[in-house]
Amino acid sequence: MAAEYSKGKDFISSMNVWAIDVAEDPKLNAEVDGFDVSDKFFPPQAWLPCSLSLRLQDVTAPFSAERLGTYDLVHFRLFLTLTTEKLDQLLENAIKLLKPGGYIQWVEHDKTSMKPVAASAEGSTEAVEAFIGLQQSPFPNYRAAWVNEIAPMLANKGMKVVAEDRFQTRPNVAPGLSSSVDTFKEKYFDELAKDSQNGVALIDGFIVVVAQKPL
Numbered sequence: 001m002a003a004e005y006s007k008g009k010d011f012i013s014s015m016n017v018w019a020i021d022v023a024e025d026p027k028l029n030a031e032v033d034g035f036d037v038s039d040k041f042f043p044p045q046a047w048l049p050c051s052l053s054l055r056l057q058d059v060t061a062p063f064s065a066e067r068l069g070t071y072d073l074v075h076f077r078l079f080l081t082l083t084t085e086k087l088d089q090l091l092e093n094a095i096k097l098l099k100p101g102g103y104i105q106w107v108e109h110d111k112t113s114m115k116p117v118a119a120s121a122e123g124s125t126e127a128v129e130a131f132i133g134l135q136q137s138p139f140p141n142y143r144a145a146w147v148n149e150i151a152p153m154l155a156n157k158g159m160k161v162v163a164e165d166r167f168q169t170r171p172n173v174a175p176g177l178s179s180s181v182d183t184f185k186e187k188y189f190d191e192l193a194k195d196s197q198n199g200v201a202l203i204d205g206f207i208v209v210v211a212q213k214p215l
């Protein structure tokens with residue numbers, strides 16, 4: 001099941017809440033545990049499928065012993081804000097949670113492949129290009145290309161990388177991320193909305209890496 005899901009899923013149609021998506025898929029018949037350091041955005045239990053449990057857990061801290069070696073698949077998405085040290089702890093933990101032969105599926109925003117797109121030749125892409133620039137350089141020393149290190153990081157931990165796929169979204173206008181957004185808003189936000197009406201948008205990118213724990 002894990003192998004089929006992690007390699008065969010249509011990721012474009014899967015950008016919902018991953019845990020709910022998987023728990024509700026009748027073909028998978030999966031039991032899903034979701035972990036987050038904060039429960040502020042946990043949906044009410046009544047709205048969740050019975051096969052999904054959401055739990056408070058710092059994923060960089062040790063998990064309880066009874067969970068270790070019990071999971072077919074560990075998925076994480078958008079951990080871009082964690083330090084290298086925390087990412088290392090997260091990976092160590094994820095591998096300990098897996099059964100032998102289990103998979104890690106890690107999805108991140110691939111800002112390196114963002115590009116402007118215009119529905120017609122007359123559309124100026126200036127504002128969209130500035131927005132892409134903001135996302136690729138939201139603060140000094142940010143490296144958008146860090147996502148290229150995901151596969152080597154997994155391999156260094158003894159995992160066998162079985163997929164490294166990149167895929168792009170449909171044209172969209174994404175929200176901003178940090179205080180630099182204020183400057184951006186002042187300069188370009190109205191223009192961005194106009195661009196959107198005129199059929200000028202951006203193509204976004206994601207990277208997904210799947211790696212298997214040795215048997």
Ligand SMILES: C[S@@+](CC[C@H](N)C(=O)[O-])C[C@H]1O[C@@H](n2cnc3c(N)ncnc32)[C@H](O)[C@@H]1O
Nearest residue numbers: 017035036037038057058059060076077078079
């Ligand atoms: C950018 S959101 C991504 C949420 C979800 N994975 C998605 O793709 O929509 C990052 C989430 O990671 C959680 N988080 C950050 N550090 C964490 C940690 N050390 N342990 C568990 N959850 C953490 C945050 O609380 C937040 O809900």
